[in-house]
Amino acid sequence: MNKPTDLVSSNEHFSTVLEARLSRRSLLRGGAATAASALLGAIGLSGCGGSDNEPVTAPPVATNPPEKLLGFSAVSKSLADAVVVPAGYTASVLYALGDPLTANTAAFKNDGTDTDMENRAGDHHDGMEFFPLSATGTASTSANDRGLLAMNHEATTDEKLSSHFVHPNGGTQSLPRPAAEVDKEMALHGLSVVEVRRNAGKWEYLKESSFNRRVHQQTDVELSGPVRGNALVVTKYSTNGTKIRGTLNNCGTGRTPWNTYLSGEENWSNYFIRGAQDNAARGNDKSVTSLNRYGRSQGAASRHGWETGGTEDKYARWDISKKGASVDGSDDYRNEMNGMGYIVEMDAYDKSKSIKKRTALGRFAHESAVFGKPVAGQPLAVYMGDDSRNEYIFKFVSSAVWSAADATAADRIATGDKYLDSGKLYVAKFAADGSGQWIELSISNQAIASYAGYKFADQADVLVNARLAGDAVGATRMDRPEWCSVHPGTGEIYFTLTNNSNRRVEPSGSSQAAPDGANPRVYTDMKGSSAQQGNPNGHVVRVKEGAAGSTATGFTWDVYLFGAEAGADASKVNLSGLTADQDFSSPDGLAFSTSTGICWIQTDDGAYTDVTNCMMLAGVPGQVGDGKKLTLSYPRADGSTLAVDSYVGKAATADTLKRFLVGPVGSEITGIAETPDGKALFVNIQHPGENTASGNLADPAKYTSQWPSNAGYGAGKRPRSATIVITKNDGGRIGT
Structure with missing residues (x-):
């Protein structure tokens, strides 16, 4: 591969080409004193097709300022509780x-x-x-x-376990989590x-x-x-x-x-939980290496405690501990995180x-x-x-x-x-x-x-x-x-x-x-x-x-x-x-x-x-x-x-x-x-x-x-x- 040079490239930047095209379009969008200039303005508004070398035989008498990339005034840094955008x-x-x-x-x-x-x-x-x-x-x-x-x-805005802005009193901050709170957070x-x-x-x-x-x-x-x-x-x-x-x-x-x-x-990965003895349950097989590499160490707590919402399957899936007796994982959720x-x-x-x-x-x-x-x-x-x-x-x-x-x-x-x-x-x-x-x-x-x-x-x-x-x-x-x-x-x-x-x-x-x-x-x-x-x-x-x-x-x-x-x-x-x-x-x-x-x-x-x-x-x-x-x-x-x-x-x-x-x-x-x-x-x-x-x-x-x-x-x-x-x-x- 060619090594980048310390010199500034002599190739024309895309931005230069684009600004030239935009400036031409803006010229064509200028005020129209004649039918010919009005037609040219319409061509400029199309925004696609045509050649940049089209002859201009009847330029407008007056034009709007050329369209320039970054033509706005920069917004200052702000600590206001508001969205601040440029003037205009x-x-x-x-x-x-x-x-x-x-x-x-x-x-x-x-x-x-x-x-x-x-x-x-x-x-x-x-x-x-x-x-x-x-x-x-x-x-x-x-x-x-x-x-x-x-x-x-x-995600949701959290404090400890709960997505607190969506619950009346900030939600439950300890385990187990109520099913109604978990259902609301999963839906969000x-x-x-x-x-x-x-x-x-x-x-x-x-x-x-x-x-x-x-x-x-x-x-x-x-x-x-x-x-x-x-x-x-x-x-x-x-x-x-x-x-x-x-x-x-x-x-x-x-x-x-x-x-x-x-x-x-x-x-x-942090939405799932693994039990404190899960490595041994898995026989310390290579799945442990995979889980650790993706941030789920044995005993790691989950972000929201969704696994505690109840006994239904929709809650059980968040516990990826090996619990079943099957060889392939078809009777538990040990492989759920791989999905x-x-x-x-x-x-x-x-x-x-x-x-x-x-x-x-x-x-x-x-x-x-x-x-x-x-x-x-x-x-x-x-x-x-x-x-x-x-x-x-x-x-x-x-x-x-x-x-x-x-x-x-x-x-x-x-x-x-x-x-x-x-x-x-x-x-x-x-x-x-x-x-x-x-x-x-x-x-x-x-x-x-x-x-x-x-x-x-x-x-x-x-x-x-x-x-x-x-x-x-x-x-x-x-x-x-x-x-x-x-x-x-x-x-x-x-x-x-x-x-x-x-x-x-x-x-x-x-x-x-x-x-x-x-x-x-x-x-x-x-x-x-x-x-x-x-x-x-x-x-x-x-x-x-x-x-x-x-x-x-x-x-x-x-x-x-x-x-x-x-x-x-x-x-x-x-x-x-x-x-x-x-x-x-x-x-x-x-x-x-x-x-x-x-x-x-x-x-x-x-x-x-x-x-x-x-x-x-x-x-x-x-x-x-x-x-x-x-x-x-x-x-x-x-x-x-x-x-x-x-x-x-x-x-x-x-x-x-x-x-x-x-x-x-x-x-x-x-x-x-x-x-x-x-x-x-x-x-x-x-x-x-x-x-x-x-x-x-x-x-x-x-x-x-x-x-x-x-x-x-x-x-x-x-x-x-x-x-x-x-x-x-x-x-x-x-x-x-």
Whole structure:
């Protein structure tokens, strides 16, 4: 692979080309004094088709200012309990926790007494996608005024065991948990589909829409791909290993080229419990190694105590101790956790189609799943991250080659079977010289077949235990890989690395890792008087595939942006030269606009929240290799120096990175979707007021947040996760 140069690339950036095109469109949209100029304005509004070299024989007499990417004024950092957007923009609450999804479901009272949660919006709105609907209610790719929001409901706001905002007095904080509380919390996790429309210029959701849907912990979901039917997923509920109930802790999303919804199951392991003697019950077999690697040690308590809700099977499934006498696990739930941790595919348009977990894409703490640019006749590539400290970045390459006709296939889930159930899973290894390689995770790989740490039985075992397979081949341990997205111009893949408190110059134990090229920073960040170690602010790494594209096994990389406070040391921490209008910490959500090419970056931060609430930034990136090489030096205890070579992209400027939004107190900013014309942007505000103690529920003045009630939305004052819609007051595209 070619090594990135220290020189700035002479290639014209995609952003330059895009801005030139946008400026031309804006010129054509200018005032029309003649019929000819009016016609030219209409051409400019079309937004697609035609040549950029069309002759302009009758320019308008007057024009509006050219449309410029990041043409808004940067939003300042804020600690206000409000959503703050730039001047000239409006943010409106659209869809919040508890909102009814059927005509017969009562309005949400927001006092903890509400019921029928299976027919309401779930909690902790996270990743989402917008699926356009035509005027006749059919699937579309271009409708801008009507569509479906498919959304993840990751978790609930907790204190100890209870999801306290949804129970009258904060819920039961000890075991056993009452069945009614457990049922309510299980229903709040999962997915929702809700119809939204623009009516008289204002966006609204339709509670009576036939498209509205909830997926929760009692919903049947199929296991699809190589793991389907394998002994590792046999349970009392599915004795043939073909299905599981529900999808859990859903975080990032994705959208397939055939117009279906992908959801990533993230931190699912802590919902399960293992008994204090479970290792012995299992005969200390290799399942113990697997469970430990995925965070379920013997005797570990569960997050909510759902297993104590009663004797019914829906509660028993959360106890994954070996209790039965069977050899295969068909009489208990010892294998239940092996059915969680996948990318889930759902057809948002069609309730009759099965929801499927695509096991060929591996099992880990999934965030989003993003496709590389589809090329007819070539396999599809799907990129993913494992969101835990010191975990890996993955790529799946389909066995089937892409056919453009499948973009409009009538049976979208069957199309998913074609592309997502068979292929190769790879893990990334980053080298210090700016190159990298994709290593196939296959049972035929000798490093995996002979791995001393775990005896893999077959390819299904490799996929179920993708982390262990990554260990076996020596993949690069990353600083919590979260969302990823593909640059619409260059095709390069961007990954957010949120932070890593376990990065150390001299690691102590297997839970810590030394800095390396792709994760080069180790420093102390002060939050008040508290010292935060490792890489508290995170960064964004980007990858450029080799000449073979989706099937390439080599790549080049650099760091697009390093999160940092503006005043941090520019030689060790603020390596991207961030100013007060750009500084951020802990990048998480990430998506490129297909309309403007803007890169939206969202934060889930605890390191900088003494100065500002979490935020969303807009970026116009260049490309891999447009910056420089850097070397960071770290003193060791023995007096020697650890030198770490890395590569950083071109420094941020006011024209390439700006803060666009700051959220309410205690919230994470997450989830990004837009209408095809780019004139409405949907964003999720997750867990505002999360530090409110349950003992303060009787007094709203003690809530750390009262959003969105303080923005005029809904009953009660308890804070609620919610979706907002952002529009530009002049009707233009968001971010220009």
